[in-house]
Amino acid sequence: MLLDTNPIDSKRVIVALDFDNLNAAMALVDQLNPEECRLKVGKEMFTLFGPDWVRRLVDEGFDVFLDLKFHDIPNTVAKAVKAATSLGVWMVNVHASGGPDMIEAAKDAAMSSHNPSLLTAVTILTSMDERQFSAVYDENHIANKVTELALLAQNSGADGVVCSAKEAILLRQQVKSTFKLVTPGIRPTGSDVNDQKRIMTPSDAISSGVDYLVVGRPITQAKEPTNVLSSINASIKNIVYEN
Numbered sequence: 001m002l003l004d005t006n007p008i009d010s011k012r013v014i015v016a017l018d019f020d021n022l023n024a025a026m027a028l029v030d031q032l033n034p035e036e037c038r039l040k041v042g043k044e045m046f047t048l049f050g051p052d053w054v055r056r057l058v059d060e061g062f063d064v065f066l067d068l069k070f071h072d073i074p075n076t077v078a079k080a081v082k083a084a085t086s087l088g089v090w091m092v093n094v095h096a097s098g099g100p101d102m103i104e105a106a107k108d109a110a111m112s113s114h115n116p117s118l119l120t121a122v123t124i125l126t127s128m129d130e131r132q133f134s135a136v137y138d139e140n141h142i143a144n145k146v147t148e149l150a151l152l153a154q155n156s157g158a159d160g161v162v163c164s165a166k167e168a169i170l171l172r173q174q175v176k177s178t179f180k181l182v183t184p185g186i187r188p189t190g191s192d193v194n195d196q197k198r199i200m201t202p203s204d205a206i207s208s209g210v211d212y213l214v215v216g217r218p219i220t221q222a223k224e225p226t227n228v229l230s231s232i233n234a235s236i237k238n239i240v241y242e243n
């Protein structure tokens with residue numbers, strides 16, 4: 001299992017499996033090659049199909065991002081992260097707004113596991129635009145808050161953040177080069193935006209310094225999912241970000 005990104009990682013796409021039907025999910029997974037993508041399992045599928053299914057994906061050779069976005073008191077989050085890493089997953093996440101003690105506790109738990117996982121912290125959800133953001137934070141500079149939360153996450157030991165690719169250029173000036181930027185809200189040209197607000201194409205995102213692209217519906221709802229994945233991989237294959 002890779003904990004670091006190679007200069008050109010052949011699997012920079014993380015396919016978000018958001019299905020309510022296990023057969024439909026596995027029909028897609030069976031077409032995917034663990035050398036060409038990683039997988040993300042979120043709240044819906046984890047709640048419906050549980051840890052055994054996650055272990056199965058790991059056993060099939062996939063690097064799994066278990067996206068449960070923990071946000072609770074430090075002790076509770078540490079125990080949840082310990083349980084998550086015991087499944088053999090590659091990455092787990094928390095909300096950065098849970099604060100430094102919570103992130104540090106999560107990182108300690110992720111590292112002390114017999115199967116250390118990367119820990120990322122969610123900054124501001126990609127479904128938030130300025131109107132949504134200002135309703136929560138009483139200000140309207142999303143990029144400033146993302147930067148603040150990313151630095152907080154880095155200083156508290158997180159391995160990276162989940163953010164929008166729109167903030168990647170700014171973040172790359174401020175965080176360590178090894179700090180992972182994981183970005184949902186990725187939309188190949190011409191695909192539906194759905195409920196995402198802060199979006200970018202795969203090649204623009206990688207050119208902006210993103211490490212991993214989280215792509216759900218543009219792949220999972222496509223008539224030919226593997227064609228979409230291959231075309232995204234081809235579009236980013238030779239892009240190396242230089243700061």
Ligand SMILES: O=C(O)c1cc(=O)[nH]c(=O)n1[C@@H]1O[C@H](COP(=O)(O)O)[C@@H](O)[C@H]1O
Nearest residue numbers: 016042067124125126162184214215216217
């Ligand atoms: O943590 C995440 O993965 C996440 C954070 C965020 O800010 N925005 C976001 O869309 N996500 C997840 O990324 C995936 C995006 O899926 P699509 O919009 O279908 O590409 C979903 O599974 C979301 O839960």
